[in-house]
Amino acid sequence: xxxxxxxxxxxxxxxxxxxxxxxxxxxxxxxxxxxxxxxxxxxxxxxxxxxxxxxxxxxxxxxxxxxxxxxxxxxxxxxxxxxxxxxxxxxxxxxxxxxxxxxxxxxxxxxxxxxxxxxxxxxxxxxxxxxxxxxxxxxxxxxxxxxxxxxxxxxxxxxxxxxxxx
Amino acid sequence: xxxxxxxxxxxxxxxxxxxxxxxxxxxxxxxxxxxxxxxxxxxxxxxxxxxxxxxxxxxxxxxxxxxxxxxxxxxxxxxxxxxxxxxxxxxxxxxxxxxxxxxxxxxxxxxxxxxxxxxxxxxxxxxxxxxxxxxxxxxxxx
Numbered sequence: 001x002x003x004x005x006x007x008x009x010x011x012x013x014x015x016x017x018x019x020x021x022x023x024x025x026x027x028x029x030x031x032x033x034x035x036x037x038x039x040x041x042x043x044x045x046x047x048x049x050x051x052x053x054x055x056x057x058x059x060x061x062x063x064x065x066x067x068x069x070x071x072x073x074x075x076x077x078x079x080x081x082x083x084x085x086x087x088x089x090x091x092x093x094x095x096x097x098x099x100x101x102x103x104x105x106x107x108x109x110x111x112x113x114x115x116x117x118x119x120x121x122x123x124x125x126x127x128x129x130x131x132x133x134x135x136x137x138x139x140x141x142x143x144x145x146x147x148x149x150x151x152x153x154x155x156x157x158x159x160x161x162x163x164x165x166x
Numbered sequence: 167x168x169x170x171x172x173x174x175x176x177x178x179x180x181x182x183x184x185x186x187x188x189x190x191x192x193x194x195x196x197x198x199x200x201x202x203x204x205x206x207x208x209x210x211x212x213x214x215x216x217x218x219x220x221x222x223x224x225x226x227x228x229x230x231x232x233x234x235x236x237x238x239x240x241x242x243x244x245x246x247x248x249x250x251x252x253x254x255x256x257x258x259x260x261x262x263x264x265x266x267x268x269x270x271x272x273x274x275x276x277x278x279x280x281x282x283x284x285x286x287x288x289x290x291x292x293x294x295x296x297x298x299x300x301x302x303x304x305x306x307x308x
Contacts, residue, residue: 019274020183071182081179088179092273095224095253107256110224112176 005101005131005146012097013056013135013144020089021069023062025135025142033134036141039063041116042087044094049106052127052148054097055116056090059140087113097146121145168196169288170215174207174233175222175251180273184220184251184280191281193290204228208236211243218288221268223252223259231259234266247287251275 010027017023041057058066066085068076075081090113098108121143123129131146171188173181181200188195199214201207203225210216219237223230230250237243248268254260260270269283285291 016274019276070179072186075182084177084179088177088183091177092253095255095273099255104255104257107259110253112226 006133008100009054009093009097009131009144009146010133010135012100013093013133013142016089016093016096017135017137017142020092021066021085023065023069023137023139025137028134028136028141030132030134035134035143038120038143040083040086041120042083042090042113043116043120044087044090044113045111046094046098046108047111048108049102050098050108050148051150052130052146054090054094055120055145055147056086056093056142057116057120057144058086058142061140062137062142065137065139083115093144101146123147126150167290168194169217169284169290170196170199172199172201172207172210172214172216172219174201174204174219174225174230176202176225177222178202180222180251187277187280191277193281193284204230204233204236207233211237216243216246218247218249218284220249220251223250223254223263231263234263234268238266249280249283249287251280 014025017025036059038057039060040063041055043053043055045053063082063086064076066089067078067082070085070088071081091110094110099106121132124147126149127147128150129145130148133144135142135144173184175181175184185198188198197214199210199216201210205228207219221230221233230252234248237246237248248266250263250268250270251273252270253273263270269287271280271283
């Protein structure tokens with residue numbers, strides 16, 4: 001059974017893939033799973049009521065489908081456009097998942113998406129991985145994670161218990 | 167009647183998506199201008215007549231909330247029709263924005279949501295806009 005932060009991440013990501021890019025994910029297993037090679041990963045940092053980052057990585061098939069479905073077939077072959085489309089998707093996922101976890105009163109500021117770098121789904125010093133999920137689509141798969149600085153993404157004590165162990 | 171539209175978003179992809187949606191959803195478009203932040207938007211407003219502004223909230227240099235405050239303080243632009251197009255979900259911040267008399271379209275949005283909100287804030291009727299969302303053959307909508 002998934003914990004609340006992961007459930008929130010699945011919900012926000014599924015909705016964003018469907019509405020923004022017309023891609024229709026199903027939840028995939030992460031326990032002991034072998035993942036397909038990722039073509040690109042981006043990270044969106046957030047600060048405010050909590051501090052951390054959301055990381056999204058996708059396989060090549062998803063990357064090109066994102067660009068085509070978001071911007072049209074003519075734009076799809078452009079590698080930079082593909083990465084920008086992934087960045088925008090990650091930005092929208094981040095903006096939608098934080099209120100699902102922390103409630104609608106929390107205010108956040110999001111940084112522009114950046115390349116997630118090496119070992120994108122490993123926690124850095126001082127970070128805790130609060131959620132990790134895998135979404136599978138006809139075009140490939142996506143991995144998503146939320147990292148927080150400290151124990152939880154949330155500042156309000158009332159919602160913090162929901163995140164511990166997620 | 168055609169609408170001159172200003173799209174303000176720091177994401178070039180989102181500006182392109184909004185521009186594409188506008189072109190597909192039957193809104194009678196005039197000129198479409200773009201800006202990547204509030205400062206650029208004010209420059210565009212100084213140079214062009216705009217009927218409708220679509221503003222993101224989280225942007226560098228000058229965010230959408232400050233831009234909106236400046237627009238409403240301006241003699242020339244205080245009555246400008248404005249739609250916030252953002253992932254912003256904070257009740258506190260949304261209440262502050264709504265106090266400026268704007269409508270809000272939450273990202274991710276459907277073309278129908280954007281179109282209907284544009285009709286609402288501009289006073290255009292469905293008859294003035296074409297009734298169907300137009301998707302070119304072989305192309306996807308989103």
